[in-house]
Every structure is written in C-alpha cells, then in structure tokens.
Amino acid sequence: xxxxxxxxxxxxxxxxxxxxxxxxxxxxxxxxxxxxxxxxxxxxxxxxxxxxxxxxxxxxxxxxxxxxxxxxxxxxxxxxxxxxxxxxxxxxxxxxxxxxxxxxxxxxxxxxxxxxxxxxxxxxxxxxxxxxxxxxxxxxxxxxxxxx
Numbered sequence: 001x002x003x004x005x006x007x008x009x010x011x012x013x014x015x016x017x018x019x020x021x022x023x024x025x026x027x028x029x030x031x032x033x034x035x036x037x038x039x040x041x042x043x044x045x046x047x048x049x050x051x052x053x054x055x056x057x058x059x060x061x062x063x064x065x066x067x068x069x070x071x072x073x074x075x076x077x078x079x080x081x082x083x084x085x086x087x088x089x090x091x092x093x094x095x096x097x098x099x100x101x102x103x104x105x106x107x108x109x110x111x112x113x114x115x116x117x118x119x120x121x122x123x124x125x126x127x128x129x130x131x132x133x134x135x136x137x138x139x140x141x142x143x144x145x146x147x148x
Contacts, residue, residue, distance in 0.1 A: 003055050003100055006053065016040075020085075022087055052065065063092045064101050066101040081117045086128075088101070
C-alpha cells in the first residue's frame with residue numbers, strides 16, 4: 001500500500017480531528033477545544049514555528065499525523081526540531097507509517113537547517129519504543145515538569 005506524506009492543509013481538519021482525539025485517548029488527556037483550535041491555527045500560520053504533517057493511504061484517507069516545533073537551543077548553533085505528537089491509526093500499525101512520518105519530520109528539519117530532531121514517549125509505550133530504539137538514539141534524559 002502506498003502512503004503519501006504531506007503538510008496538512010486547513011481543509012484537512014475534519015480528517016485530522018479523529019486522529020488527534022485518538023492520540024489524546026492514548027495518553028489519557030483531554031485538551032480543551034479552544035487549545036485545539038489555537039494549535040490548528042498555529043500549524044497554518046507561517047509566522048509560527050509549528051508544523052503538522054499527515055500520512056495518507058492509497059485511497060487518500062488520513063491515517064497518521066505528526067506535529068513538529070522548531071526552537072533554538074543553548075547547546076547547538078542550529079535550530080532544534082521537537083517532534084511533539086505522533087499518532088497512527090490502528091489499521092496502519094506495523095506497516096511503517098510511523099517510521100515514515102518520523103523520516104518526513106527529519107526531512108523537514110533538514111530543510112529548515114535544524115541540527116537535531118528529538119522526541120519523547122511515555123515509558124509504558126512499548127510498541128512505539130521498539131520503533132524508536134531501532135531508528136534513533138535514546139538520550140538517557142528523564143523529563144520533569146512543573147505546572148505553572
């Protein structure tokens with residue numbers, strides 16, 4: 001099956017929303033609708049350093065999404081690209097769609113002159129970690145956060 005990956009367009013929102021909702025269910029979070037609206041707008045604002053890509057199957061159905069954010073780093077002279085969200089429809093798991101989305105973000109990062117691409121996942125996400133361990137290097141860092 002052929003998968004095509006491209007930036008999401010404003011007209012893709014209705015296809016994106018079920019995958020975005022699936023991502024939230026997986027991580028047991030509920031992002032408010034107004035935040036989702038703001039985020040969707042940022043993806044399509046050229047002044048924002050945020051990007052959304054989609055994987056489309058041979059029938060043109062959106063089957064996977066990935067979101068990336070570019071930022072500066074005190075450790076590198078080049079931009080850094082953070083792959084924030086990656087979600088693939090259950091029907092596409094194990095078919096290489098996730099890896100293809102990650103590679104598409106890596107290509108986007110190279111195009112924007114980034115020196116590093118990184119992402120995180122929950123320690124219990126064993127399926128994704130098998131892929132990540134195969135295609136990238138685990139940094140060894142542990143994330144901490146504080147609500148403000």
